[in-house]
Amino acid sequence: MLSVTGLTKTFPGARALDGVDFAALPGEVHALIGENGAGKSTLIKVLTGVYQPDEGEIVHDGRPVRFQTPLEAQHAGISTIYQEVNLVPLMSVARNLFLGREPRNRLGLIDFRRMHGEADEALRSLGLRVDVKRPLRTLGVGAQQMVALARAVSVDARVVVMDEPTSSLEPREVRTLFGVIRMLKERDIAVVYVSHRLDELYEVCDKVTVLRDGKLVHTGPIAELDRLRLVSLMLGREMAEVSGEGVTKFTGDHHAGREPVLSASDLTVRHTLHQVSVEVRPGEVVGLGGLLGSGRSETAKAIAGALPPDSGTVVVAGSPVRTGSTPAAIRAGISLLPEDRKAEGIVPGLSVRENIALAALPGLSRFGLVDDARVDKIVDTFMKRLRIKASGPHQKVGELSGGNQQKVLLARWLAMQPKVLLLDEPTRGIDVGAKAEVQGLIDELADEGLGVLLISSDMEELIEGSDRVVVLKDGAVVAELTGDDVTEDRLLHAIAAAPESDAELKTVAPDAAAIVAPASQPVPVSGAVPLDRTSSGGETDHD
Amino acid sequence: MTHTHTERPSRATGNGPAPGKGASGSDNDEAPLGASRAELLSALAQQHGALVTLLLVAIGASIGFDTFLTGDNLENMAVSSAFLAIVALGMTFVIITGGIDLSVGSLFALGGVLGAWGSQYGTLVALLLPLAVCGLIGLVNGLLIAKARLAPFIVTLAAMLAARGILLAITDEGANTYLVDEKSFFAGLGQEKLLGVGVPVWITVALFVAGAVTLRRSRFGQYVYAVGGNEDAAALMGAPVARTKIAVYTLSGLCAGLAGALNAAWLVSGVTILGTGMELEAIAAVVIGGTLLTGGFGFISGSLVGVLLLKVIQNVINQIGSLDSAYQQVVSGAFLAVVVIAQTWLGRRRRMM
Numbered sequence: 001m002l003s004v005t006g007l008t009k010t011f012p013g014a015r016a017l018d019g020v021d022f023a024a025l026p027g028e029v030h031a032l033i034g035e036n037g038a039g040k041s042t043l044i045k046v047l048t049g050v051y052q053p054d055e056g057e058i059v060h061d062g063r064p065v066r067f068q069t070p071l072e073a074q075h076a077g078i079s080t081i082y083q084e085v086n087l088v089p090l091m092s093v094a095r096n097l098f099l100g101r102e103p104r105n106r107l108g109l110i111d112f113r114r115m116h117g118e119a120d121e122a123l124r125s126l127g128l129r130v131d132v133k134r135p136l137r138t139l140g141v142g143a144q145q146m147v148a149l150a151r152a153v154s155v156d157a158r159v160v161v162m163d164e165p166t167s168s169l170e171p172r173e174v175r176t177l178f179g180v181i182r183m184l185k186e187r188d189i190a191v192v193y194v195s196h197r198l199d200e201l202y203e204v205c206d207k208v209t210v211l212r213d214g215k216l217v218h219t220g221p222i223a224e225l226d227r228l229r230l231v232s233l234m235l236g237r238e239m240a241e242v243s244g245e246g247v248t249k250f251t252g253d254h255h256a257g258r259e260p261v262l263s264a265s266d267l268t269v270r271h272t273l274h275q276v277s278v279e280v281r282p283g284e285v286v287g288l289g290g291l292l293g294s295g296r297s298e299t300a301k302a303i304a305g306a307l308p309p310d311s312g313t314v315v316v317a318g319s320p321v322r323t324g325s326t327p328a329a330i331r332a333g334i335s336l337l338p339e340d341r342k343a344e345g346i347v348p349g350l351s352v353r354e355n356i357a358l359a360a361l362p363g364l365s366r367f368g369l370v371d372d373a374r375v376d377k378i379v380d381t382f383m384k385r386l387r388i389k390a391s392g393p394h395q396k397v398g399e400l401s402g403g404n405q406q407k408v409l410l411a412r413w414l415a416m417q418p419k420v421l422l423l424d425e426p427t428r429g430i431d432v433g434a435k436a437e438v439q440g441l442i443d444e445l446a447d448e449g450l451g452v453l454l455i456s457s458d459m460e461e462l463i464e465g466s467d468r469v470v471v472l473k474d475g476a477v478v479a480e481l482t483g484d485d486v487t488e489d490r491l492l493h494a495i496a497a498a499p500e501s502d503a504e505l506k507t508v509a510p511d512a513a514a515i516v517a518p519a520s521q522p523v524p525v526s527g528a529v530p531l532d533r534t535s536s537g538g539e540t541d542h543d
Numbered sequence: 544m545t546h547t548h549t550e551r552p553s554r555a556t557g558n559g560p561a562p563g564k565g566a567s568g569s570d571n572d573e574a575p576l577g578a579s580r581a582e583l584l585s586a587l588a589q590q591h592g593a594l595v596t597l598l599l600v601a602i603g604a605s606i607g608f609d610t611f612l613t614g615d616n617l618e619n620m621a622v623s624s625a626f627l628a629i630v631a632l633g634m635t636f637v638i639i640t641g642g643i644d645l646s647v648g649s650l651f652a653l654g655g656v657l658g659a660w661g662s663q664y665g666t667l668v669a670l671l672l673p674l675a676v677c678g679l680i681g682l683v684n685g686l687l688i689a690k691a692r693l694a695p696f697i698v699t700l701a702a703m704l705a706a707r708g709i710l711l712a713i714t715d716e717g718a719n720t721y722l723v724d725e726k727s728f729f730a731g732l733g734q735e736k737l738l739g740v741g742v743p744v745w746i747t748v749a750l751f752v753a754g755a756v757t758l759r760r761s762r763f764g765q766y767v768y769a770v771g772g773n774e775d776a777a778a779l780m781g782a783p784v785a786r787t788k789i790a791v792y793t794l795s796g797l798c799a800g801l802a803g804a805l806n807a808a809w810l811v812s813g814v815t816i817l818g819t820g821m822e823l824e825a826i827a828a829v830v831i832g833g834t835l836l837t838g839g840f841g842f843i844s845g846s847l848v849g850v851l852l853l854k855v856i857q858n859v860i861n862q863i864g865s866l867d868s869a870y871q872q873v874v875s876g877a878f879l880a881v882v883v884i885a886q887t888w889l890g891r892r893r894r895m896m
Binding site: 091 | 756760761762765766768769772773775776777778779780781782783835839840
């Protein structure tokens with residue numbers, strides 16, 4: 001139905017897709033998976049006309065095609081549901097559903113009576129009962145996603161692409177979605193399904209294609225692949241190789257007696273985090289493990305006040321911190337080094353000196369005037385200490401290498417004299433030498449008594465660097481690895497573990513469940529569907 | 544349409560409203576019908592706040608000044624509102640797409656001069672020439688904004704300066720004033736009355752009806768809302784984003800040119816100094832009328848109310864007489880500030896609900 005061969009797409013500085021083959025067949029649900037930067041999104045955007053491929057061929061219905069715009073792809077019968085709801089919030093539900101194909105009367109004017117009737121019918125068939133005249137934004141996110149789904153399937157689609165469609169759905173809505181997917185299968189429509197939730201993949205998909213670093217690493221029926229194997233394919237870690245690497249150098253025990261410097265408990269954010277609790281002791285590096293979308297970054301953001309939690313508490317060195325406020329978190333001594341340093345961190349047009357002093361300025365000024373001498377002293381100290389390679393404090397940060405930019409950011413937060421440092425992917429996108437230096441720095445800082453929470457998709461870094469690893473899955477803590485259990489092997493098993501209720505899937509990877517059980521701390525909310533979400537359905541439509 | 548054969552759980556949406564609650568049964572779904580009462584109230588305030596204020600000011604004025612409710616005064620206000628209203632009509636489309644058009648004041652003046660000059664060759668030329676030239680400038684604005692992806696503010700600011708320049712060039716730096724033959728049909732378009740009401744007023748009413756139908760009931764109107772509401776989503780849903788933008792700026796240019804020509808017919812001459820600051824007056828009227836400056840929400844009738852409100856306030860201050868007419872602008876400005884604050888507040892409240 002829709003297939004691509006030898007697809008290559010290069011962006012400045014990165015090859016997003018490298019000779020990828022992919023085929024979606026009628027009546028088949030095809031899972032497309034991979035970690036961040038694996039090329040899934042790029043592939044989807046090429047399939048749906050958002051990007052044009054540099055090389056390779058797209059064949060649709062037996063003919064080679066080239067979609068210049070999303071509209072062309074839609075006309076060819078390819079419709080897409082995006083992860084973020086891509087509808088117009090201020091317009092009514094019906095108008096959103098029918099934009100561009102409204103029923104019209106003889107005068108060419110929109111026939112609202114018919115449009116509202118048909119919209120109502122389309123949504124009812126998906127089990128959604130809402131007043132279709134209401135503005136879309138008055139609906140809950142899940143209901144909005146269902147409207148997007150209704151829109152995607154009500155056009156005459158041959159291929160439906162779903163990019164993480166369940167990320168904002170309630171469990172009940174997920175069931176409805178799966179019902180729709182099965183209906184699409186019966187109608188011989190090809191479905192491309194992107195998700196990080198393994199349970200879903202095994203439940204609804206027939207085939208799976210795994211991408212890593214822009215390359216195709218595996219494609220085949222999903223039933224032939226057990227969970228552990230799937231996770232190792234995604235992360236690029238072979239089990240044999242993992243077991244050969246031996247034990248870690250950390251023991252983790254010597255921190256046990258000390259009072260935690262950071263203690264976050266029961267952090268809950270709707271659809272994102274479910275009662276996540278993390279403790280960090282002074283001098284300890286705690287890793288946050290899990291796949292993309294498991295809630296790692298969100299946990300860090302919730303602690304740092306950047307993501308207001310619905311409930312839960314954060315306590316730093318014994319005193320509670322007001323949640324949902326970055327200034328309060330910073331005052332309490334929490335510093336977050338964000339994942340996307342370009343968008344959320346450095347100011348490329350400013351100098352090294354200004355970038356370092358930015359956050360600390362209020363403390364460095366008297367009567368609103370900046371004390372230059374003190375700034376110079378701090379900047380000098382950190383440039384030396386972190387070995388920032390720049391022509392001088394006045395060089396623009398935008399001109400530095402990725403590793404040095406990262407060190408500038410680190411210096412900015414260290415200048416605030418934090419008690420806890422949250423590092424989200426601190427070594428992503430920087431070269432090997434700088435990576436080792438940053439890793440060394442993290443160790444040094446911890447030795448000096450700082451509490452560090454480390455998020456990394458680099459398994460080696462996470463395992464080697466952390467004293468303890470808290471494993472997240474679907475926004476909930478599923479395991480905690482301490483001491484000798486901090487190994488890649490154990491981590492892979494913890495991530496791949498099937499939900500306890502799902503006995504059938506458990507048998508696919510029997511060793512996974514067996515190994516995780518003794519290794520993990522008993523956590524009340526295990527599995528993918530925390531209890532607190534099922535009861536909140538009544539609030540869906542008016543938040 | 545979808546016909547599912549799968550089992551589906553019957554889904555109660557909790558506090559979903561009873562169907563028909565608060566619904567007027569019309570196709571007008573500007574108000575979030577059936578929404579919670581507080582939301583309904585805030586939507587009503589957004590939609591009809593200007594209308595209520597207009598009525599209060601008008602009632603107050605007719606009690607306070609016996610000259611306010613006279614036929615002459617009303618007729619005067621109506622005709623002088625008509626030209627601004629036509630400009631605001633085009634502006635409403637632009638603002639709903641999330642854009643802005645600063646060129647309309649200059650185009651208004653240019654349209655007037657071209658209309659007066661063209662009237663010597665007959666009514667058709669007097670109308671078509673300003674429409675063609677101003678429409679073309681609007682088209683260029685739209686192309687630069689939609690295709691070259693330049694900021695509307697800058698593009699239309701440039702057009703505003705350029706149009707003023709063209710105007711000065713064809714009038715010898717404003718030294719030439721083209722007159723309209725008072726007995727011509729063209730002059731009649733500005734000066735004649737139909738059923739006791741000036742022709743420009745009738746034209747304005749007709750244009751507003753057409754504009755409202757276009758915005759609410761045509762596919763193009765839906766695209767206008769979609770582009771302003773969420774441009775990326777609109778593009779992904781297959782809406783012709785660029786074409787919609789080009790169309791609204793062209794429309795805005797056409798409206799400004801037509802308003803200018805009719806104004807010239809009314810004044811029986813093309814006055815070059817007109818229209819300065821008119822773009823801001825039009826924007827103010829649109830925003831006072833309840834259209835969101837950020838785009839995606841708004842309605843034509845509101846802009847008409849906004850224009851009338853500005854003109855009534857102007858008129859009242861003139862009636863007071865002892866008050867310097869400069870205070871008109873102070874009052875209009877204060878009014879705009881209040882409206883924007885109210886809009887922001889209502890918007891924030893609604894988001895929290």
